[in-house]
Amino acid sequence: MADMDWPGCAKSLKGVILDMCGVLYDSGEGDGVAIQGSVEAVKKLKTCGLQLRFCTNETQANREKFVAKLGRLGFDISVPEVFSPAPAAVAVLKERGLRPHLLVYDGLLPEFDTVDKTNPNCVVIGDAADKFSYENLNEAFRVLLGLEKPVLLSLGQGRYYKETDGLKLDVGVYMKALEYACDLKAEVIGKPSPMFFQSVLDDMGLQPHEVLMIGDDLVSDVGGAQNCGMKGVQVRTGKYRPSDERHATVTADGTVDNLAQAVDLILNQRN
Amino acid sequence: MADMDWPGCAKSLKGVILDMCGVLYDSGEGDGVAIQGSVEAVKKLKTCGLQLRFCTNETQANREKFVAKLGRLGFDISVPEVFSPAPAAVAVLKERGLRPHLLVYDGLLPEFDTVDKTNPNCVVIGDAADKFSYENLNEAFRVLLGLEKPVLLSLGQGRYYKETDGLKLDVGVYMKALEYACDLKAEVIGKPSPMFFQSVLDDMGLQPHEVLMIGDDLVSDVGGAQNCGMKGVQVRTGKYRPSDERHATVTADGTVDNLAQAVDLILNQRN
Numbered sequence: 001m002a003d004m005d006w007p008g009c010a011k012s013l014k015g016v017i018l019d020m021c022g023v024l025y026d027s028g029e030g031d032g033v034a035i036q037g038s039v040e041a042v043k044k045l046k047t048c049g050l051q052l053r054f055c056t057n058e059t060q061a062n063r064e065k066f067v068a069k070l071g072r073l074g075f076d077i078s079v080p081e082v083f084s085p086a087p088a089a090v091a092v093l094k095e096r097g098l099r100p101h102l103l104v105y106d107g108l109l110p111e112f113d114t115v116d117k118t119n120p121n122c123v124v125i126g127d128a129a130d131k132f133s134y135e136n137l138n139e140a141f142r143v144l145l146g147l148e149k150p151v152l153l154s155l156g157q158g159r160y161y162k163e164t165d166g167l168k169l170d171v172g173v174y175m176k177a178l179e180y181a182c183d184l185k186a187e188v189i190g191k192p193s194p195m196f197f198q199s200v201l202d203d204m205g206l207q208p209h210e211v212l213m214i215g216d217d218l219v220s221d222v223g224g225a226q227n228c229g230m231k232g233v234q235v236r237t238g239k240y241r242p243s244d245e246r247h248a249t250v251t252a253d254g255t256v257d258n259l260a261q262a263v264d265l266i267l268n269q270r271n
Numbered sequence: 272m273a274d275m276d277w278p279g280c281a282k283s284l285k286g287v288i289l290d291m292c293g294v295l296y297d298s299g300e301g302d303g304v305a306i307q308g309s310v311e312a313v314k315k316l317k318t319c320g321l322q323l324r325f326c327t328n329e330t331q332a333n334r335e336k337f338v339a340k341l342g343r344l345g346f347d348i349s350v351p352e353v354f355s356p357a358p359a360a361v362a363v364l365k366e367r368g369l370r371p372h373l374l375v376y377d378g379l380l381p382e383f384d385t386v387d388k389t390n391p392n393c394v395v396i397g398d399a400a401d402k403f404s405y406e407n408l409n410e411a412f413r414v415l416l417g418l419e420k421p422v423l424l425s426l427g428q429g430r431y432y433k434e435t436d437g438l439k440l441d442v443g444v445y446m447k448a449l450e451y452a453c454d455l456k457a458e459v460i461g462k463p464s465p466m467f468f469q470s471v472l473d474d475m476g477l478q479p480h481e482v483l484m485i486g487d488d489l490v491s492d493v494g495g496a497q498n499c500g501m502k503g504v505q506v507r508t509g510k511y512r513p514s515d516e517r518h519a520t521v522t523a524d525g526t527v528d529n530l531a532q533a534v535d536l537i538l539n540q541r542n
Contacts, residue, residue: 134403138439141431145438159452160412167416168409173448180447181430181440 006254009231010269015051015206017225018042019191019215020082021058021161022238023259024075028164031069035237037260039074044263046076048270051204054082055197055213057156057190057220059126059171061107062086083200085155085190086111089124092189098151100124101143103136103174122151125178127158127171137177144182152178156190158220162239191217192224201228214262216240223250233262277525280502281540286322286477288496289313290462290486291353292329292432293509294530295346299435302340306508308531310345315534317347319541322475325353326468326484328427328461328491330397330442332378333357354471356426356461357382360395363460369422371395372414374407374445393422396449398429398442408448415453423449427461429491433510462488463495472499485533487511494521506530 021027024038045052054077058066063079063086070077086108093100093115101120102112105128112124123140144150158170175186190196201208208229215221216238225232234240234252237259245255256262292298295309316323325348329337334350334357341348357379364371370387373380375397383395394411415421429441446457461467472479479500486492487509496503505511505523508530516526527533 130405132405132408134401134440137403137444138437141440141444142438145431159454160416166409167413169405169412169448169452173408173412173452176451177440177444177448181444183430 006231006233007265007269009212009253010266012210013050013212013266013270014210015053015204015212016045016266017053017055017197017200017211017213017230018045018259019213019217019221020054020056020070022216022240023214023235024070025073026162026164026238027060031072032164034073034075035258037258041260041263042075042077044267048267050266051206052081053200053204055191055200056082056084057127057158057171058084059086059108059155059190060105060129062110065107083196083203085126085196088196088199089153089155089189090115092153092187093122093124098122098153100153101140103128103131103140104155105129105131121147122153123178124153124155125171125174126155127161128174129168132169132174137174141178141181144178144184150182150184152182152184152186154186154188156220157186157188157192158217160239167239191220192227194224194228197224197228197230212266214259218244218247218250218252222252226250226253235259235262277502277504278536278540280483280524281537283481284321284483284537284541285481286324286475286483287316287537288324288326288468288471288482288484288501289316289530290484290488290492291325291327291341293487293511294485294506295341296344297433297435297509298331302343303435305344305346306529308529312531312534313346313348315538319538321537322477323352324471324475326462326471327353327355328398328429328442329355330357330379330426330461331376331400333381336378354467354474356467357397359467359470360424360426360460361386363424363458364393364395369393369424371424372411374399374402374411375426376400376402392418393424394449395424395426396442396445397426398432399445400439403440403445408445412449412452415449415455421453421455423453423455423457425457425459427491428457428459428463429488431510438510462491463498465495465499468495468499468501483537485530489515489518489521489523493523497521497524504533506533 101123104126154175157172212231213225222232231253233254372391372394425446428443483502484496493503502524504525
């Protein structure tokens with residue numbers, strides 16, 4: 001059952017931002033699987049006059065490969081519509097003259113091709129999955145401990161995500177591990193960083209109150225968007241858990257069974 | 272150079288507690304190596320009329336194997352003199368009817384032989400080193416997330432330790448990772464838990480002001496002992512770093528180059 005009070009805002013909406021994993025598809029072996037009704041829901045949104053962007057903390061592949069994968073799942077999405085942490089991190093690295101030691105998924109490495117990685121003076125971690133070995137964590141730790149002013153950039157701060165074979169630990173968990181090991185505070189790039197959401201709003205040319213975020217992560221998607229002045233709706237797919245609906249600090253503007261239901265509620269309001 | 276004000280307390284001392292790794296020896300390939308002068312220093316302490324105990328957060332082997340290893344390095348230490356977290360954890364598990372999912376070093380498993388491990392209702396982590404793989408962390412995380420009242424016991428909360436081939440991440444780092452992933456607070460067994468230090472004092476039958484702790488970990492050894500009313504001296508071996516001597520919250524009662532120097536200063540005061 002969806003809450004019935006939120007769709008009212010749909011009348012004045014000018015844009016929608018969609019989280020991807022857990023909203024459009026569940027990841028897992030191979031390309032993962034599209035969530036029922038989500039391919040059709042994206043099509044509907046694209047033809048109803050709303051601006052649409054995709055905002056993901058996905059860091060297991062560069063955007064080209066990621067968009068190609070979604071294409072194979074049936075989604076019509078182009079690279080410029082997708083906002084992900086790696087390109088945002090590259091901008092930060094270049095601006096501040098930082099040379100990263102990278103602890104990221106192999107598929108993400110091409111995003112950093114243009115960055116000087118010799119003699120590292122910072123560490124960048126993304127969701128590295130199996131590459132989060134004891135040995136690799138030790139190596140990142142030693143780089144940080146060897147720096148006079150250690151800098152740790154984290155591509156997101158998620159706790160966990162769902163793959164077809166179960167819940168998996170996300171980058172935020174390893175960020176906290178290195179923060180404790182080195183007694184420092186990481187800089188988060190990606191959701192829920194306000195800077196990251198603002199870059200999407202800037203690209204749309206819209207004000208926060210004109211835009212709705214739909215995601216499966218209550219804190220990162222919904223709370224992050226709300227902190228920027230947007231409405232945030234949570235879907236009961238992906239990493240959603242029933243306890244999210246009685247969370248201590250974040251309350252979604254609406255909760256829906258899935259993206260298809262969210263889109264139908266929005267379109268009903270606008271017709 | 273040692274500070275010259277602390278050895279004064281040695282006159283009224285009745286007992287000494289020694290940390291082991293980083294004070295007696297540096298761990299690493301094989302048995303590791305004894306720190307210069309430490310075998311002789313332990314001998315001197317054993318013959319000067321002070322009670323002596325060894326207090327370690329070592330969780331890579333059960334006490335029998337651990338003591339045998341120290342014997343091969345030249346130390347004359349017996350199992351009842353050694354206090355380590357695993358036996359303390361076993362007592363807690365049995366008292367509270369907890370059945371652990373264990374994420375610990377294989378060598379430590381015998382300490383848990385008498386504990387029911389079927390259908391786990393808690394997770395116990397120790398320094399698992401290479402066993403801290405992404406897969407094993409995911410497994411521990413899923414056990415915790417599946418519990419109505421998740422309980423995480425951590426055998427220590429150290430940040431890192433030194434092996435002969437470099438600094439390595441310790442259990443506390445992975446404790447923080449799981450705390451963040453599951454939004455819970457772990458219960459720490461071992462140093463610097465006051466309960467753990469108190470069990471050593473009880474065994475000696477001494478009051479805190481009669482006992483000195485010597486360790487290489489400023490927070491866990493020195494700070495932990497000071498919180499219990501003991502004096503705490505730090506050695507400049509093991510994981511010691513010069514920045515420890517200007518730490519924000521913990522100030523050692525004395526800092527010495529190594530255990531041999533500490534023992535000579537104590538014995539000089541008592542003769």
